[in-house]
Amino acid sequence: MADKPLWKKGGGWLLEKPEQALSPEDFDETVRMIAETTRTFAEREVLPVLDEMEHDKEKMYEHSVRLMRKAGEQGLLGPDVPEEYGGLDLPKVVTSVVAENIALTGGFSVTFSAHTGIGTLPIVYFGTPEQKAKYLPKLASGEWISAYCLTEPGSGSDALAAKTTATLSEDGQHYILNGTKQFITNAGFADVFIVFAKIDGEKFTGFIVEKGTPGLSLGPEEHKMGIRSSSTRQVILEDVKVPVENVLGEIGKGHKIAFNVLNIGRYKLGAAAVGAAKEVLKESARYALQRQQFNLPIAKFGAIKQKLARMAALIYAAEAATYRTVGLIDDEIEARGKDQIVDAIEEYAIEASIIKVLGSEVLDYAVDEGVQIHGGYGYIEEYMVERAYRDSRINRIFEGTNEINRLLIPGMLLRRALKGELPLVEAAMKLQEELLEPSFGEEYENEWDREWAYVTGLKKLALMIAGIASQKFGEKIVKEQEVLMATADVLIDAYTAESALLRTQKRGGELEAAMTRYYLARAQDKAAQLAQAVLPYLEEGDDLRVLMAAARRLTKHEPVNQVALERRIAGAVLEAEGYPIK
Template identity: 45%
Template sequence: MENNSTNKELLRGGQFIVKETACEDVFTPEDFSEEQKMMRDSVKEFVDREIWPHKERFENKDYDFTEEVMRKAGELGLLSIAVPEAYGGMGMGFVTTMLVCDYISGATGSFSTAFGAHTGIGTLPITLYGTEEQKQKYVPKLASGEWFGAYCLTEPGAGSDANSGKTKAVLSEDGKHYSITGQKMWISNAGFAKIFIVFARIEDDKNITAFIVERDKAEGMTFGEEEHKLGIHGSSTRQVFFSDVKVPAENLLGERNGGFKIAMNALNVGRIKLAAACLDAQRRVTSNAVKYANERKQFNTPIAQFGAIKQKLAEMATAAYVGESASYRAGKNIEDRIAMREAAGNGHQEAELKGVEEYAIECSILKVAVSEDIQNCSDEGIQIFGGMGFSKDTPMEAAWRDARIARIYEGTNEINRMLAVGMLVKKAMKGHMDLLGPATAVGEELLGIPSFDTPDYSELLAEEKEMIGKLKKVFLMVAGGAVKKYGQDIEEHQQLLLNAADILIEIYMAESAILRAEKTAKRFGEETQNEQVAMAKLNLYHAVEKITTAAKTGIISFAEGDELKMMMMGLKRFTKYTNYPDIIALRKTIAEKVIAENNYPF
């Protein structure tokens, strides 16, 4: 097993499903350095000063204001966090870049989208795939906010199937330029971007190719009207049309036929950053909800004191806590993998690409889980506000509308669910990890006689950690049985893959929260971490329920006879608590802390 400089065990991507992780080996928000805390506080201050007082301008589709605030973010250096110092950036580590995405999300979905599209898919492809000349020419201007970037991949007929795009690039006879013709849609920042990463197919190539297109030099490039959208009203979104647009040959990005690879790797980074970009949004919705619940009185009592409201606040806070735990766990794994590759002699570009690619499974898991949590959180926020929550005068309805897009972009959640399981199976087939051995062992365990010994749960979260181990067996049982039955044709059974993905996602998220709670309890003392432990337990209970349902649905679809009976018995064994947690008491513990602090306090 590869170790990094701190001598902790660094699992490869996806290996969490077959290996145990020690709490000391995960990074948590409690581990932020002083520099990272200062960065977090400066982003929060920027959001509170420049954005929150003007939220209605974003809601009223003031795109000029979005551009103005983006320039201010550039002046503060916030657009340059991930850019290497050689190209005018701060060159900060992966965790810090996530931290900035996280706290920018407390602004609005509109600004968060503009920020993410520019710093991620608008700048990153050039940073990671550009020639030295391209990087020197474009990246400093993008890092400073002098220019803004956009990313032109989606077409009317090419969404999830990104490589099926019809936009064409034809090389001139003298080889000096390409002529691009085609149509792109849903392009964030299109209204004010100067640089566009455009994907087009050269001749009959198997894969698309990426190009850097400068707006001011692109004669024949035209734009549709601003789209009218459900949410993210202040994010400029337009169609972009190319009619024989001449692009210098030296503006081909990466290599010919390499555009699909660029698109996929940009999306891997985008997925984990999108998860981060839902976190502070959740914290702010939770904080706004509890403030309102403490002020709003019905029957002469603040509604925060009612059990039904406490349940909502507890679940909202728990989801935010779990999302933080898993996002920063994966982010630090990526950062450590990048450092290992650089230490082994890889250049920065190669190290970052391979570091993120290694954890593509976790990136997809996080994208799905956290985007669904922010939607649920904002929905409950509206419910706590009651009729007022439905009004544009409160921040809840905009939060709810803005949250909805997160389940669609960076690959729909359905695509990401299937990707997560598909990538895991492919890793096993390539020999990058052993799934067959552990799956076979689970099969043998099902044939054996279960132990009736009373386990020792004297250590904090001991039963919860054992339960995580059992839930991993559920995944191996279901995925192993499905692969055994369908082999390479497993991809055709999408509903079964979705069930397997839900099991995988719940395990990663629940394990991350448990490891964080255990680590903080060991560091600060159990008595100070009652609420964190309660959130880890509450989330695990929900995970067990969801996994039971998903596994049952999946097993019934492919197993029959004795195999079906055996797997159902195994499922019952692997999802059974010895000591069931008191869910109502856990929620009360969490909610009372949130209510007393009058915000999200973790």
């Protein structure tokens, strides 16, 4: 594979301006058709029974199985599955638009995503030909439903601390599994379980376990805050005999399955969060237009316009960052070949973590403000935003908590630098020299040069904080979680603002420009606050004063009329009665 530009490498955007990025405007007819098919399925098949699924466990089971089979008939379960096993074998952008458009179904979207993602992909990417032939056709058709069993009562974020054991039988034909898995989505009606256990208490390994295997039982349904139209139960393993041919992947290499599948789950969760946030924005805009107070629709009030505008701008930027990431992954898969899909996806593990944190927090903002716009009615079950509020909260825990992902983002960058994959050390040293030089007012030739300079400033601030912290703490930096998370927040906003900027330059619209400038101005203000919070921990005295001056320089921007931008964006939202970008 020919050497690629730095900006196309995972994390390379921190050091080099990208030339292009995939955005929804680039979708071809196939992608748009599948998106429409998914949305039609969600609206016509799932939403009419969703309330029943929320309140009746038996009906939830019955509808879940029926709907999954119907989704399989329409090809919605098979975009990631190779054609020879009954799938469609389509690019990752397709699976992402499916995730985005199924998201409005709340808990059912969790059932769907757990099956098509963590429940199926371990076999797609790590299964033997025999395992693929046996399981994938039934998983792609919806005849069988899958569940993923990693979390345990005592191990969540620290997945490798799992206590479930696997011992080879005396005749060498089976592994005997013992342990308990916690919070397992789809457990109540799953036919296949992807289970992780330690062979001889040490070698972390994946297994395929079928429903009905003696010794496999389930705990009661968890009574959850949200996603109530999905099944969540314990999976209990008591001397469960699993044939040796059902070992998944290499013995002792279960972490490769677990962590790589999580990377996929992270960017797909980002896409799903964008879809759910768009739905909440639509409901909120329509309610604001209908609800009257003081003889006026509440949509006329500046306080409501501000909420709608912020929701729309966040969604626009998150959507840009999500599909930029998916586009990079698809390009990498095409360059490497489909036999190296796992490595291609792992290349963008940093960006996948960014998308996961970004999407889940944009959605949380949207549902919170959606309830606020609805007032007391937002607290009542018959209004969609009440369910959306409850359903949203789990996304900051799914696929690795947001705290874990924030630690991973700078952590993975630093590891790649140590391996020589990214010239971060050289860039940090060059930046230190640059910041000692006097600063003069810059002149900008083109319309967006100023904004590009602002994005570069955010990148340099993240590089500065990470560089100073690395010098101060060395290998012990992994324990400095507050510093790492602050660095991650600057990186997230830099990547997102840059993605919005790339998208806006392509679209060229006034509304898109307003949303991009709005997001960027707020990102710079947030970055300045983060620098003020962590730099006094890293240095003191004259050295601190130098760093604080550098941070102010890197986040300095011209005053932005945010009120005017909010009113412009809100006007477009209200006119469209929802997300204004089509």
